[in-house]
């Protein structure tokens with residue numbers, strides 16, 4: 001007997017899985033399909049930083065709600081609420097920090113500015129060269145390598161079907177819904193959600209839809225285990241550094257430095273000229289890192305559109321098809337915006353507005 005699912009979800013990252021869970025709770029029968037294993041795309045290789053201080057102002061309400069979702073997931077995803085400091089070392093960075101964090105505080109984030117004495121007392125391992133700093137008690141991190149196993153268990157417990165190592169290679173729209181060609185044969189569904197992350201462009205093209213999605217190739221590095229050096233999440237006013245020391249002592253360093261490659265070509269390439277300044281900035285902030293050996297650097301693909309706001313809503317021009325992705329800070333916001341997307345597809349009013357994929361894209365910077 002052929003099953004017709006209520007909805008087929010292409011992409012089993014944090015967006016696809018969180019949406020599936022919400023729709024399952026709402027009585028729908030979704031099927032999640034992933035070309036790899038669940039949570040092995042951006043959702044499984046990211047730096048895990050859950051920081052309100054590095055989110056865009058307009059996304060602040062979504063990020064705040066996202067933080068609550070992570071807190072509820074707790075230990076199963078390696079969640080730690082540590083608080084976080086964002087540092088400025090020069091007058092220019094201090095002005096940037098002040099401007100950006102004030103806007104975020106006005107938008108609802110509990111961000112305050114702290115004196116150099118306060119920061120020295122709280123984090124004695126940080127450099128004495130901090131000129132200005134902000135603090136947010138909500139900041140923390142989770143362990144992205146647990147994303148896949150966490151959501152696999154949640155889907156299984158909720159009785160939601162998923163297929164791994166099952167790339168979708170063609171999609172046809174018929175009178176009764178969609179037929180997807182996959183590595184596992186054909187799949188039928190009344191609705192469709194594209195949640196394919198950095199692969200959204202080629203996946204939407206299967207339906208003849210052109211989405212202005214680009215891929216960034218972010219790099220993350222990890223050191224060997226070190227004695228306790230820092231207990232909070234540390235960022236930099238420019239956004240070019242995120243750093244935290246994990247419970248096992250290793251220090252994870254990111255900040256959106258770029259590697260090379262394209263999602264369709266497999267893994268991205270780590271570039272020494274990108275990793276070196278990232279590590280130099282980390283070491284400037286936390287001088288004891290000079291003694292740490294870097295064990296591994298890796299890349300992952302993050303999707304964005306020209307205005308750097310999410311694609312979350314109806315897929316332009318295709319009835320009963322939806323798209324969710326391109327969320328800046330998408331690991332933090334994913335569990336919440338996935339719920340909003342699920343509500344929208346269930347025909348409910350989402351608690352916060354979605355982001356119409358058919359809008360005109362204009363570049364924004366804050």
Ligand SMILES: Cc1cc2nc3c(=O)[nH]c(=O)nc-3n(C[C@H](O)[C@H](O)[C@H](O)COP(=O)(O)OP(=O)(O)OC[C@H]3O[C@@H](n4cnc5c(N)ncnc54)[C@H](O)[C@@H]3O)c2cc1C
Nearest residue numbers: 011013014015035041042043046049168197300329330332
């Ligand atoms: C290196 C890096 C560091 C980051 N650091 C942070 C951070 O510290 N904090 C933060 O909040 N955010 C961070 N992000 C952003 C965050 O990871 C992403 O926004 C988020 O994980 C995107 O989730 P997603 O589900 O949209 O995409 P993904 O997790 O990439 O999921 C998309 C899925 O679609 C699947 N797929 C693609 N094509 C097909 C197909 N044809 N058929 C079937 N399946 C398909 C892929 O296999 C993949 O599993 C970082 C991103 C990267 C890359």
